[in-house]
Amino acid sequence: MEKDFMNNREQEQMAGEMPMVAYRLMQRKVTEVLMKNLGADKTNEYLRRAGFMAGMEFAKNTLDLNADLNTFTVNMQKALGKMKIGILRMEVFDSDTGDIILSIGEDSSCEKPSAADENMCVYDAGFVAGVLEAYTGKMYDVREVNCCAGAEKRSCSFKGTVSG
Numbered sequence: 001m002e003k004d005f006m007n008n009r010e011q012e013q014m015a016g017e018m019p020m021v022a023y024r025l026m027q028r029k030v031t032e033v034l035m036k037n038l039g040a041d042k043t044n045e046y047l048r049r050a051g052f053m054a055g056m057e058f059a060k061n062t063l064d065l066n067a068d069l070n071t072f073t074v075n076m077q078k079a080l081g082k083m084k085i086g087i088l089r090m091e092v093f094d095s096d097t098g099d100i101i102l103s104i105g106e107d108s109s110c111e112k113p114s115a116a117d118e119n120m121c122v123y124d125a126g127f128v129a130g131v132l133e134a135y136t137g138k139m140y141d142v143r144e145v146n147c148c149a150g151a152e153k154r155s156c157s158f159k160g161t162v163s164g
Ligand SMILES: [Zn+2]
Pocket: 118, 121, 144, 146, 147, 148, 149, 155, 156, 157
C-alpha cells in the first residue's frame, strides 16, 4: 500500500533540506558576484577549490573510504541520488593509472542550459577531485570533457587524471 504522508522522521529530514532550486540559485549568484569582481579565471579557480573542499568533506562524512571501488561507487551513487545532485555513472576506470571518466546525469544544472551554467560544472569538477582524493589518497586533476549546458545531452562527463 502506498503511503500518503511522510512519517515524522521523514518530515524532520525534509526540514533540514535545502531545495535544489535554492541551492543552484545561490550558486549562480555567488558565481555572478565573483565573476564581476574577480573575472573568469579567478572565479573558476575559487569555485574549483570550493568544490574540492566540499567533495573532500562529503566523502569523509558520507562514504566508507575503505570500501572496494565497486562498493564505493554504489555508495556514492546512492548518496548523490539522495541529495538530488544527479545520477552518477562510472564510465571508465583504468586501474593501472587510476585515471577515471565519470558522468553525472539529470543534473539540476542541466535544466536551464546556458553558458553561465558551465561554471556550475567547474565547482562539480572540483567536487569530484575532492571525492577522488579522499578515497585514493592521490591528487586528481579533474576536467569536464562534455557538458550538458546548452547541449542536447542529459549529463556532464568528467575526466580525472592522477596528478600526484
Ligand atoms: Zn557541465
